[in-house]
Amino acid sequence: MRCGYSRCRAELPPPGSRGGRPRAFCKETRWPGGKTCAQMARAEREALGALGLDSGAGAFALDADRLREHVTAVAEPVRGLVDALEATGARLDEVQRDAVDAVETARGRTAQAEQERVRAEEERDRADARAREAVEKARAAVVERDEADARARAAAEQAMRATEELGAARARTEEATAETARARDAADRASQRAAEAERDRSDAVAAAQRSDAERTAAVGRSSEVTDELRRARADTDALRVDLATAHAGAAEDRRRADAADASLASALARVDEVVAERDALARDADRLRIEHESSVRETDRLRTELDARTQEVERLSAETDDRGREVERLRVESDDRAREVERLREEADIGAREIERLRAEVATQVRDVDGGRSSGRLHPDDLRALARALRASARDVGGDA
Incomplete structure (x- = not known):
């Protein structure tokens, strides 16, 4: 026994061991919309009833006016179905283009994110190079500062030695000045003794003139005074030599003191220069340290930005891959839809041609009926073909809806 639905006609299983009434339709088979064979057979009977067809094996009497109305009513949904399929294909093409x-x-x-990432890497490399250069400059500045400190200490020591030499020269100058003063005092005393001796000699000469008796004594005293005068003159000459020597020593000491003053001034100037140079190097070192810290911060910022750009590139790459897979899926789906549309279009064309043929036959039958030349019946095969076309069109329209 077979299924009672005309499009199925599958072999039905026999009744079980307990017997009972055999089944009229398949139980497991499902049609579009989840319908069973029994539901599809009932819809088929209702469609035949709506068309005025007798479901028996008779001649399928058909009212010409109702058939014409049904054919017209079915042709319009078929054209709507074709338009809907074309719109669906156009929409699929649009979706594919959008994808x-x-x-x-x-x-x-x-690609833009990749370029920005490359630029960020180059900027990071340049920042690293600037940071390394700043570090090298800072190290060089520290070395130069240490050298300047050493030179400053050496200049300070030289200034201290020059100060000590200046103090010693000043002490020697003061000592020479004191010696000169003492020599002058001795010369003054010798001059006084010479003057006194000269006065004594004058007194002695006067006394010799006054008294011959006293001449001998005066001559003796004059000789003594003359000897004393010679000794005084010799002492004066010696003191003058000592004074000249003291003057020469004082001049030498003064020259040495002036040289020591000049050396001290030069050393102090050098100390000032070294201190200024050290301060400048310290400022340069601070500036380079600040630049290094700024470069480090800039490098960190660029590294963070590079990481963010890399993540963005990875995200865009993943999104591109997803879009590519989606496009491929849509393309496959579009191809399937296109094939389905083409198949439905062909079926619709076949159905439309069949409907047109049947419409022509119906029109002929109508004219025959109107002219009294026919009994108002169609051939059973034509009615079956018309029913199949109407069922297929109704099913396609229902599935599309």
Whole structure:
């Protein structure tokens, strides 16, 4: 026994061991919309009833006016179905174009992000180079500062030695000045003794003139005074030599003191220069340290930005891959839809041609009926073909809805 639905006609299993009434339709088979064979057979009977067809094996009497109305009513949904299928194909093409455009946009954004990432890496490398250069400059500045400190200490020691030499020269100058003063005092005393001796000699000469008796004594005293005068003159000459020597020593000491003053001034100037140089190097070191810290911060910022750009590139790459897979899926789906549309279009064309043929036959039958030349019946095969076309059109329209 077979299924009672005309489109199924599958072999039905026999009744069980307990017997009972056999089944009229398949139980497991499902049609579009989840309908069973029994539901499809009932819909078929209702469609035949709506067309005015007798479901028996008779001649399928058909009212010409009702058939014409049903054919017209079915032809319009078929054309709507064709238009809907064409609109669906156009929409699929539009979706595919949008997906392709989205993929191209994503690829462009990915390429731009890659370029920005490369630029960020180059900027980071330049920042690293600047940071290394700043570190080298800072180290060189520290070395120069240490050298300047050493030179400053050496200049300070030289200034101290010059100060000590200046003090010693001043002490020697003061000592020479004191010696000169003492020599002058001795010369003054010798001059006084010479003057006194000269006065004594004059007194002695006067006394010799006054008294011959006293001449001998005066001559003796004059000789003594003359000897004393010679000794005084010799002492004066010696004192003058000592004074000249003291003057020469004082001049030498003064020259040495002036040289020591000049050396001290030069040393102090050098100390000032070294201190200024050290301060400048310290300022340069501070500036380089600040630049290094700024370079380090800039490097960290660029590294963070590079990481963010890399993550963005990875995200865009993943998004591009997803879009590519989506486009591929849509393309496959579009191809399937296109094939389905083409198949439905062919079926619709076949159904439309069949409907047109049947419509022509119906029109002929109507004219025959109107002219009294026919009994108002169609051939059973034509009615079966018309019923199949109407069922297929109704099913396609229902499935599309």
